[in-house]
Amino acid sequence: xxxxxxxxxxxxxxxxxxxxxxxxxxxxxxxxxxxxxxxxxxxxxxxxxxxxxxxxxxxxxxxxxxxxxxxxxxxxxxxxxxxxxxxxxxxxxxxxxxxxxxxxxxxxxxxxxxxxxxxxxxxxxxxxxxxxxxxxxxxxxxxxxxxxxxxxxxxxxxxxxxxxxxxxxxxxxxxxxxxxxxxxxxxxxxxxxxxxxxxxxxxxxxxxxxxxxxxxxxxxxxxxxxxxxxxxxxxxxxxxxxxxxxxxxxxxxxxxxxxxxxxxxxxxxxxxxxxxxxxxxxxxxxxxxxxxxxxxxxxxxxxxxxxxxxxxxxxx
Numbered sequence: 350x351x352x353x354x355x356x357x358x359x360x361x362x363x364x365x366x367x368x369x370x371x372x373x374x375x376x377x378x379x380x381x382x383x384x385x386x387x388x389x390x391x392x393x394x395x396x397x398x399x400x401x402x403x404x405x406x407x408x409x410x411x412x413x414x415x416x417x418x419x420x421x422x423x424x425x426x427x428x429x430x431x432x433x434x435x436x437x438x439x440x441x442x443x444x445x446x447x448x449x450x451x452x453x454x455x456x457x458x459x460x461x462x463x464x465x466x467x468x469x470x471x472x473x474x475x476x477x478x479x480x481x482x483x484x485x486x487x488x489x490x491x492x493x494x495x496x497x498x499x500x501x502x503x504x505x506x507x508x509x510x511x512x513x514x515x516x517x518x519x520x521x522x523x524x525x526x527x528x529x530x531x532x533x534x535x536x537x538x539x540x541x542x543x544x545x546x547x548x549x550x551x552x553x554x555x556x557x558x559x560x561x562x563x564x565x566x567x568x569x570x571x572x573x574x575x576x577x578x579x580x581x582x583x584x585x586x587x588x589x590x591x592x593x594x595x596x597x598x599x600x601x602x603x604x605x606x607x608x609x610x611x612x613x614x615x616x617x618x619x620x621x622x623x624x625x626x627x628x629x630x631x632x633x634x635x636x637x638x639x640x641x642x643x644x645x646x647x648x649x650x651x652x653x654x655x656x657x658x659x660x661x662x663x664x665x
Contacts, residue, residue, distance in 0.1 A: 362376070376562070381558075383540075385555055399512060412485060434512075444485060496527070510534065550653075557572065588631070589646045598638065599635065
């Protein structure tokens with residue numbers, strides 16, 4: 350078996366079945382120390398089911414996983430001592446104050462009173478909610494509730510935090526604030542964050558790596574930096590040019606370059622499809638024709654385009 354101590358989270362063939370329905374299907378996934386991992390998929394893809402198993406709150410049908418070095422089946426209590434979860438819908442109590450909610454969580458984790466109180470002040474300072482210590486949770490906006498929720502996950506100094514749809518239902522300002530807070534969890538607090546979401550724009554701005562799950566299967570696992578290489582590996586790479594002038598002769602000579610598959614001209618731009626090693630030859634040809642390159646940019650794919658590609662592949 351692979352050494353599962355190398356990662357904060359690692360699954361091997363993790364599977365969850367409900368009768369004839371397979372919610373999670375032989376999932377192999379790793380999360381590295383100190384990264385923000387985006388766990389993506391449409392509703393019903395198996396994201397939340399996976400997280401519940403990783404927290405030791407649901408028993409897998411087969412396969413295994415370790416979180417913080419602890420087996421999720423044999424050491425589920427130890428798993429919950431090093432991992433925290435913020436569910437999509439908060440489990441905090443509306444009629445309790447911020448302090449009372451966090452103090453109660455500290456008691457559940459067997460924290461002595463002085464340690465609890467110190468930790469409450471520390472985590473509220475981190476999330477920017479110190480001045481609402483004695484305000485009732487039910488009086489908060491959705492964004493403020495998420496801040497307190499994130500504070501609650503930090504009470505026991507976890508190694509990894511699972512955030513289930515943390516920006517769902519927030520306005521643009523609240524979304525940005527939670528995004529910045531999640532980045533701070535990594536950059537300032539040194540936490541590992543696993544973030545489930547189907548809001549692709551937020552994942553693209555926040556995460557170091559992503560895994561796409563669909564129908565319980567992991568269909569893609571990649572760093573954000575390499576996503577464009579994943580896409581262009583299956584189709585011709587495109588480079589966009591803006592030039593001072595384009596002539597039919599120039600287009601013809603670019604098309605003749607070895608490795609160039611196609612040249613398109615639209616809206617004053619030249620789109621050249623081909624391999625990586627054609628760029629220098631295309632540039633030289635442009636200069637030889639007396640034109641100046643004002644813009645040269647490889648086409649970048651959005652996470653939505655990448656997600657839809659793998660989602661449609663699974664649907665076919």
